[in-house]
Amino acid sequence: MFSDQWVEAEKDVIPIEQFSYAVYYAFIKYLYIDTLDLNVEDAIGVLDLANAYCDESLKMKCIRFLRNGITVDNAAHLYSIAIRYHAPELEDFAFNFCIHHMTKITQTEAFSGMEKDIIVAFVVKAGNHGAFKH
Structure with missing residues (x-):
């Protein structure tokens, strides 16, 4: 993507706006230290992200988190x-x-x-x- 004729190859910064900052932050933190530290709304966003990226392990962690946060x-x-x-x-x-x-x-x-x-x-x-x- 960055070496071919894509528009993104010409940019220094590529905005990623599908998910909130908190959701991306939680995802990056999960990738580095295998920990989810979020509220229920952000967990729903991370579940959406996990679904989009086909990350079944993260999806299951979000589901367990949401089960514990049900009211x-x-x-x-x-x-x-x-x-x-x-x-x-x-x-x-x-x-x-x-x-x-x-x-x-x-x-x-x-x-x-x-x-x-x-x-x-x-x-x-x-x-x-x-x-x-x-």
Whole structure:
């Protein structure tokens, strides 16, 4: 890329703007010292980056981190993220968390902000798991 006829070969600085500074910083730190030190939102960004770079090891570390950071306020969002990034382990964990806190979860901004098709699939899946028995 830098020796061929690419536009980037003529530049001293190549801006990389797909991810935030915090996400790139966490990624570089992970590459050098194998440590992830971030908040949940940055972990979602690093998961996106890991998915883009096909780094399964980093993807699994992000998933474990997100599982540990799940709350009533972010569970629905993490469920959506798990579906987007094909992370069945996180999807199952977030789904079960949501089932156990269904009333509170459905009243969060994260739940109302979910894509409609994901909400429909979630409600059907919850019904199949007996969430609406009573």
